[in-house]
Amino acid sequence: xxxxxxxxxxxxxxxxxxxxxxxxxxxxxxxxxxxxxxxxxxxxxxxxxxxxxxxxxxxxxxxxxxxxxxxxxxxxxxxxxxxxxxxxxxxxxxxxxxxxxxxxxxxxxxxxxxxxxxxxxxxxxxxxxxxxxxxxxxxxxxxxxxxxxxxxxxxxxxxxxxxxxxxxxxxxxxxxxxxxxxxxxxxxxxxxxxxxxxxxxxxxxxxxxxxxxxxxxxxxxxxxxxxxxxxxxxxxxxxxxxxxxxxxxxxxxxxxxxxxxxxxxxxxxxxxxxxxxxxxxxxxx
Numbered sequence: 001x002x003x004x005x006x007x008x009x010x011x012x013x014x015x016x017x018x019x020x021x022x023x024x025x026x027x028x029x030x031x032x033x034x035x036x037x038x039x040x041x042x043x044x045x046x047x048x049x050x051x052x053x054x055x056x057x058x059x060x061x062x063x064x065x066x067x068x069x070x071x072x073x074x075x076x077x078x079x080x081x082x083x084x085x086x087x088x089x090x091x092x093x094x095x096x097x098x099x100x101x102x103x104x105x106x107x108x109x110x111x112x113x114x115x116x117x118x119x120x121x122x123x124x125x126x127x128x129x130x131x132x133x134x135x136x137x138x139x140x141x142x143x144x145x146x147x148x149x150x151x152x153x154x155x156x157x158x159x160x161x162x163x164x165x166x167x168x169x170x171x172x173x174x175x176x177x178x179x180x181x182x183x184x185x186x187x188x189x190x191x192x193x194x195x196x197x198x199x200x201x202x203x204x205x206x207x208x209x210x211x212x213x214x215x216x217x218x219x220x221x222x223x224x225x226x227x228x229x230x231x232x233x234x235x236x237x238x239x240x241x242x243x244x245x246x247x248x249x250x251x252x253x254x255x256x257x258x259x260x261x262x263x264x265x266x267x268x269x270x271x272x273x274x275x276x277x278x279x280x281x282x283x284x285x
Contacts, residue, residue, distance in 0.1 A: 022262060025166035026054040029124035031115075031149075033142040034067070034102065035060045035084035035095075036210040040230050041175035042128045043203040044196025045247050047091050048267055049126070056093035057122050060084055061115070061142045066102035067213060079212050087209035091202065105138045107145060115145040119153035120161035124170050126262060128249070131174045133182035140183070143174060151256055171262045172252035179233065180248065190248035193237065194267050197244035200234055241269055 028049045030038040038046065038058045050056045064080035065073035081097055088095035098114045105111065129146030130139040152158045154167035177188050196203060207230055214226050237246040253259045 022265060023125040023166075023168075023171075025123070025125045025168075026052075027122060027124045028054045028056050028126040028128070029119070029122055029170075030056070030058045031061070031127055031129040031142065031146040032059065033061050033105065033130055033136065033138040035064045035080040035097070036087075036207060036213055037130065037139070037175075038128075039087055039203065039207040039210065041130070042247055042249075043206050044199040044234065044245065045128065045194045045249075045263065045267075046093060047199040047202050047206075048194065048196065050091050050093060052266060054126070056088075056091065057124070058084065058088050058093055058095050059118055059122075060095070060097045061111070061145065062100045062102040062105055062138060063097055064102050069215060076212070080210075083210045083212060087206040090206050090209065103138060105141045107141050111141075112145060112148055113159070115149040116153050116159050117161050119149045120159040120163070120167070123154075123164035123167040124150075125166070125168060126171045126173075128173045128175060131177050131182065131188070131250070133184075134177045135181075135183055136178075147172065147252065150252075169256050169258070172257050173249040173263065174252065176233075176237070176248045180237070188248070188250065190240075191251045192249040192261055192263050193241045193246045193269060194249070194263055195238070195241065195243045195246050195269050196234060197238065197246075200231065200245040203234070204231060243269070 028046065030042055030046055032038045037060070046056050046058070063077035065077040067080060068076040071079065077099070084095040084097070096118060098118065100111055127146060127150050130143040132140050132143040134140055150170050150172050154163065154169065156163055173192065176190065180188050182188055204227055207227055234245040234247065237248050238244050240246065240248070249263065251261055
């Protein structure tokens with residue numbers, strides 16, 4: 001009898017293991033390019049995580065040593081480390097730097113190993129890093145390093161640092177681009193919003209710790225009102241979801257990373273109207 005090949009046999013595959021929506025180990029890492037990037041792009045979310053009982057770490061991959069029109073690189077790096085530390089301490093977080101050169105960051109074995117090693121010491125289960133398409137190459141390379149380190153840091157042979165119990169491939173999110181745009185000026189479509197209406201004032205105080213950047217950004221980037229620009233973008237993202245202020249993210253849902261949206265599970269948005277709810281659903285579709 002000739003077998004019927006019109007319907008191939010069904011192959012039974014074991015189900016992939018699932019994780020709880022919120023991990024038991026609550027350690028969040030903001031893996032950023034410069035000492036003030038976390039405050040600008042995800043400071044409100046870090047505040048909410050800390051308020052929810054998460055341990056929060058901020059890593060600046062570079063020392064920020066190009067961020068001055070007057071001081072030399074060593075003095076600038078010293079000032080910016082102090083500013084980053086002060087801002088982190090304001091919310092009970094810990095600040096670290098990998099001391100890579102500002103404006104000249106490269107993706108190589110050294111920068112990747114330093115990234116993996118700091119991941120190994122922190123063992124985050126939630127990582128927020130920078131978009132891999134943004135106006136600043138340091139931001140893009142930091143996003144690449146953050147993605148690579150997230151995936152491999154828990155592998156025993158990836159680092160000489162000891163493996164902390166609970167180490168795993170973490171939830172991974174990319175921050176909003178500058179003005180919500182990628183490197184070519186195209187609008188970013190977020191997967192996730194976090195309402196930071198109640199955290200905006202503390203986020204502003206965190207960014208205000210970076211006093212050295214006021215003159216630098218005015219002279220080099222043409223940004224005259226450092227704090228105002230951050231607040232206006234936060235408020236614009238809030239308008240997207242019907243709140244006073246928000247931060248936007250794109251979740252990495254590639255193979256190996258958890259695909260459920262832990263930030264949305266932790267911080268569900270309280271929609272103010274039916275139209276707002278419909279707009280958000282359209283954004284996520």
